[in-house]
Amino acid sequence: xxxxxxxxxxxxxxxxxxxxxxxxxxxxxxxxxxxxxxxxxxxxxxxxxxxxxxxxxxxxxxxxxxxxxxxxxxxxxxxxxxxxxxxxxxxxxxxxxxxxxxxxxxxxxxxxxxxxxxxxxxxxxxxxxxxxxxxxxxxxxxxxxxxxxxxxxxxxxxxxxxxxxxxxxxxxxxxxxxxxxxxxxxxxxxxxxxxxxxxxxxxxxxxxxxxxxxxxxxxxxxxxxxxxxxxxxxxxxxxxxxxxxxxxxxxxxxxxxxxxxxxxxxxxxxxxxxxxxxxxxxxxxxxxxxxxxxxxxxxxxxxxxxxxxxxxxxxxxxxxxxxxxxxxxxxxxxxxxxxxxxxxxxxxxxxxxxxxxxxxxxxxxxxxxxxxxxxxxxxxxxxxxxxxxxxxxxxxxxxxxxxxxxxxxxxxxxxxxxxxxxxxxxxxxxxxxxxxxxxxxxxxxxxxxxxxxxxxxxxxxxxxxxxxxxxxxxxxxxxxxxxxxxxxxxxxxxxxxxxxxxxxxxxxxxxxxxxxxxxxxxxxxxxxxxxxxxxxxxxxxxxxxxxxxxxxxxxxxxxxxxxxxxxxxxxxxxxxxxxxxxxxxxxxxxxxxxxxxxxxxxxxxxxxxxxxxxxxxxxxxxxxxxxxxxxxxxxxxxxxxxxxxxxxxxxxxxxxxxxxxxxxxxxxxxxxxx
Amino acid sequence: xxxxxxxxxxxxxxxxxxxxxxxxxxxxxxxxxxxxxxxxxxxxxxxxxxxxxxxxxxxxxxxxxxxxxxxxxxxxxxxxxxxxxxxxxxxxxxxxxxxxxxxxxxxxxxxxxxxxxxxxxxx
Numbered sequence: 003x004x005x006x007x008x009x010x011x012x013x014x015x016x017x018x019x020x021x022x023x024x025x026x027x028x029x030x031x032x033x034x035x036x037x038x039x040x041x042x043x044x045x046x047x048x049x050x051x052x053x054x055x056x057x058x059x060x061x062x063x064x065x066x067x068x069x070x071x072x073x074x075x076x077x078x079x080x081x082x083x084x085x086x087x088x089x090x091x092x093x094x095x096x097x098x099x100x101x102x103x104x105x106x107x108x109x110x111x112x113x114x115x116x117x118x119x120x121x122x123x124x125x126x127x128x129x130x131x132x133x134x135x136x137x138x139x140x141x142x143x144x145x146x147x148x149x150x151x152x153x154x155x156x157x158x159x160x161x162x163x164x165x166x167x168x169x170x171x172x173x174x175x176x177x178x179x180x181x182x183x184x185x186x187x188x189x190x191x192x193x194x195x196x197x198x199x200x201x202x203x204x205x206x207x208x209x210x211x212x213x214x215x216x217x218x219x220x221x222x223x224x225x226x227x228x229x230x231x232x233x234x235x236x237x238x239x240x241x242x243x244x245x246x247x248x249x250x251x252x253x254x255x256x257x258x259x260x261x262x263x264x265x266x267x268x269x270x271x272x273x274x275x276x277x278x279x280x281x282x283x284x285x286x287x288x289x290x291x292x293x294x295x296x297x298x299x300x301x302x303x304x305x306x307x308x309x310x311x312x313x314x315x316x317x318x319x320x321x322x323x324x325x326x327x328x329x330x331x332x333x334x335x336x337x338x339x340x341x342x343x344x345x346x347x348x349x350x351x352x353x354x355x356x357x358x359x360x361x362x363x364x365x366x367x368x369x370x371x372x373x374x375x376x377x378x379x380x381x382x383x384x385x386x387x388x389x390x391x392x393x394x395x396x397x398x399x400x401x402x403x404x405x406x407x408x409x410x411x412x413x414x415x416x417x418x419x420x421x422x423x424x425x426x427x428x429x430x431x432x433x434x435x436x437x438x439x440x441x442x443x444x445x446x447x448x449x450x451x452x453x454x455x456x457x458x459x460x461x462x463x464x465x466x467x468x469x470x471x472x473x474x475x476x477x478x479x480x481x482x483x484x485x486x487x488x489x490x491x492x493x494x495x496x497x498x499x500x501x502x503x504x505x506x507x508x509x510x511x512x513x514x515x516x517x518x519x520x521x522x523x524x525x526x527x528x529x530x531x532x533x534x535x536x537x538x539x540x541x542x543x544x545x546x547x548x549x550x551x552x553x554x555x556x557x558x559x560x561x562x563x564x565x566x567x568x569x570x571x572x573x574x575x576x577x578x579x580x581x582x583x584x585x586x587x588x589x590x591x592x593x594x595x596x597x598x599x600x601x602x603x604x605x606x607x608x609x610x611x612x613x614x615x616x617x618x619x620x621x622x623x624x625x626x627x628x629x630x631x632x633x634x635x636x637x638x639x640x641x642x643x644x645x646x647x648x649x650x651x652x653x654x655x656x657x658x659x660x661x662x663x664x665x666x667x668x669x670x671x672x673x674x675x676x
Numbered sequence: 677x678x679x680x681x682x683x684x685x686x687x688x689x690x691x692x693x694x695x696x697x698x699x700x701x702x703x704x705x706x707x708x709x710x711x712x713x714x715x716x717x718x719x720x721x722x723x724x725x726x727x728x729x730x731x732x733x734x735x736x737x738x739x740x741x742x743x744x745x746x747x748x749x750x751x752x753x754x755x756x757x758x759x760x761x762x763x764x765x766x767x768x769x770x771x772x773x774x775x776x777x778x779x780x781x782x783x784x785x786x787x788x789x790x791x792x793x794x795x796x797x798x799x
Contacts, residue, residue: 156770258779304782308789309759311797318789332768334799339764370698377695 007033012066012093012217013254014038014266014273014327015196021057023070023089023099024048029122032129032271035097035161035194039274039328041129042096042161042196045120045175048089050074050103050113055087065251066217067092085111094217096161096196102189105182115178117192123152123159125328126271127336137329141173148176157332159198166191198327224250228290229661231630234654237588244592245626248618249287253294256301256325264298265624268596268616275340277302277321277347278410279620281354286561286624288361289631289661295358296367302351303374307342307381312399315343315408319381321351323405337403345386345396345408345434348378349441356444359452360638363664368452379445379462382438388428392472393489394438395428409434410559411502411537415544416551417488420497422543425490432485433502435473436509442466443510474513483519485512499523499539501559507566517570524563525575532603533582534560540600547600554597554612557583558621561628568632573648577676580629581650587626594622634658634672641665647672679793680707680750683757684724686791688735693790697731701780704742707750722750726784733787744776744784759794 009018015037019025027034027044035043048055055072062068069090073083084107090100105111123135137154147164148171167190169176182188224246231242253263256275265287266272267279280302284295307320314337315323326338337343352375359368368375386394398404407416409431417431418424442462450459477486479495485503486495503520506512512520523529528539534555538545546553560583567576586609587594596619599610634656635646642665649656653674660667677685706721723739748756752771755761763785766772774781788794 157768158770258782260779304779308786309794309797311762313798314762316797327768332765334762334765339762339768373695373697 008068009270010066010068010093011270015093016270017097022055037196038198039126039326040159041124043194044122045118047118049116096194099192102187104187108184110181110183113180118175119163121150121161125330127330143171162195164193221250230659232657241587241592241626245623248623252620258304259297259301262297264301265294265620268619271616275325277323278344281350283620283624285354286628289636290627292362295354299355303371305340306374313337314341315398315400315404317385319377321347337400343398343405343408345394346437348381349437351378352441352445356448361663365452368448372453393430394434395430397427411551413551418498418544420542425496428491430489432477433505436506436511439466439469439511440509470511473511484523498542501535501537504563504566507570508562521572521575531600533586533609535563536600553600555600556597557594557625561625564632574676576632577648577650580633593618594625596622634670643668645670648676649674650676679754679758683791684735687733687787690733692731693733694731695786696728699783700729701743702727703744703784706747707753709750744780747773757788757793759797760799762799
């Protein structure tokens with residue numbers, strides 16, 4: 003069902019309809035016009051003389067507009083329809099729809115065109131569990147529009163529907179009584195406008211927007227600004243172009259960001275600011291579109307936690323997990339206003355800040371965000387060390403609606419012992435310690451170079467060194483020659499083999515002497531499928547090749563692991579991971595899913611897509627970009643870029659032109675040998 | 677002195693707030709008595725101004741030009757500055773009205789936490 007639906011979107015406003023362009027949402031169905039996490043239209047059904055239409059074709063013109071060609075049902079293929087209907091729809095402050103009816107007959111025709119319209123004003127979080135609404139619905143009709151509204155106490159949301167051509171409005175829609183001449187056409191422009199923020203505030207934004215309201219011109223400009231890739235493998239071209247277009251679609255402008263954009267987590271259900279997803283995607287895209295990182299940093303800094311708030315799992319210095327604007331957030335039935343329950347975005351915020359400066363040389367941002375970066379670093383020691391053992395761990399304080407698992411593998415069974423037992427909370431997963439180490443090391447560089455605080459830099463370096471030393475003892479499993487997945491609440495080592503180990507390489511917390519053993523696990527048959535590295539190793543009790551975090555392969559996970567292997571000198575292994583994931587991308591026409599099955603490559607011959615509601619997913623979209631950086635061995639070194647390509651043989655020649663950075667723009671070339 | 681006056685007095689006493697040093701601008705708080713939807717500027721509202729100049733703070737109990745206007749019921753504002761209500765959910769419910777620059781609105785709300793009147797939020 004879901005893949006036969008048509009979606010278009012701009013930021014957090016999106017329309018999901020069937021192939022006719024109709025919306026017939028039930029309380030549990032996810033079609034409709036959504037904006038700011040609220041459904042603003044749940045019924046939008048077109049009929050001509052009381053009959054539904056059939057689809058001839060759909061043009062997905064762009065991610066923000068589509069065109070539906072429709073004809074009446076003649077009952078048989080032997081009778082030509084003498085009429086056709088075109089609906090061209092574009093998102094923007096709701097949506098606009100140009101409706102055209104063409105009469106192909108030799109004589110005039112009289113028609114009744116009707117659009118049924120209605121709205122349940124469901125919160126995105128209510129859609130799937132069909133919660134009963136607590137407020138009241140109302141409508142207002144006048145000669146030029148139909149207004150649908152919802153009121154719960156002072157909470158108010160409205161949808162206004164209007165047409166340029168004359169029509170009759172009633173509480174359930176619009177009716178056009180038409181007479182169309184022979185070989186003539188009739189058309190109208192329909193506008194569906196949503197009100198939320200404009201109703202409760204009139205806001206002016208600072209700075210200059212990075213996107214013009216003309217979405218088509220904007221996409222063209224975006225594509226022109228990004229580096230050009232030339233290569234011998236056509237499927238890689240497709241993947242690269244797909245990633246850039248999808249990344250454009252995933253841009254989201256929080257209201258505080260002055261019209262500038264950051265990557266939202268996924269389309270369409272996760273078009274919101276997510277600390278972890280926005281940071282990791284910004285990191286992946288840094289060599290291609292560095293401005294996403296700047297907006298991510300500024301927006302997350304602005305929303306940094308200030309107080310202890312159990313309901314929101316907020317602490318001073320903590321970086322946002324998720325921000326939502328719907329009714330459940332408004333009435334505190336969900337904690338997303340904003341919610342802070344994650345244990346990784348805060349150290350990763352510092353990692354991104356440092357990496358951003360290394361690429362762009364933009365020291366202004368590093369200086370401006372010094373208080374937030376210091377607060378984030380302080381959070382690691384003051385609020386994240388729940389056990390007092392010097393490690394970051396997590397345990398939610400909001401036990402009703404908070405998130406139980408506050409690392410990226412956020413499903414209930416993702417962290418387990420070999421025998422399948424689940425550890426208790428607080429849980430200290432290993433990758434969190436790596437992020438904390440990296441944040442401290444990078445924080446030290448920032449303190450020394452930009453904040454003119456060498457004493458603080460020394461202190462951070464000392465803490466990081468100590469953390470690395472302790473970690474390599476406390477998390478090491480001598481029998482398995484691997485790092486434990488986590489420390490249990492009682493301090494026991496959670497001993498399942500998992501991809502989390504790969505993130506440790508990226509963070510640099512692994513002792514050089516242990517790196518080889520880690521890579522051997524990651525590239526061994528229990529974890530590496532030939533397409534990529536599984537989230538959990540085959541042979542562990544909870545392993546399941548189609549288990550979300552217990553066996554499936556996540557492209558984003560692999561992109562960071564490959565980067566980590568590179569950093570430890572395992573260039574050929576990194577290239578093998580990159581080659582596997584990019585081969586898989588070709589099967590998905592360049593759009594990598596969030597995850598795919600962890601079956602052995604020789605067993606299925608093609609990557610088995612994991613069924614998810616959300617595509618494209620931001621960090622899957624970013625994965626090919628980071629893999630390109632990794633294969634080319636791109637590293638900012640003072641004021642220049644260093645290049646050390648190790649490419650899989652199949653890739654042949656690869657050129658990346660106009661890579662932006664502190665060096666201006668440069669071209670790099672590589673040739674496959676590995 | 678009620679919690680609202682205490683809040684502005686505390687802010688006035690602080691003079692400098694390092695976490696606001698990247699921003700400059702003036703916020704006008706229009707605190708109304710009644711339904712929370714606010715009344716037109718200066719019309720019967722208790723109006724306070726906080727000016728931020730790269731972290732330097734000044735407070736005035738009067739009306740004037742501002743980059744951001746925060747309009748809400750006085751009782752609700754009291755609950756917000758003492759941590760018994762949250763600003764963002766209140767805004768989404770239509771109980772806090774924000775006009776002007778939203779970034780300044782969010783950043784200036786850091787002052788709620790730094791006055792020491794709210795170490796925890798329970799609402």
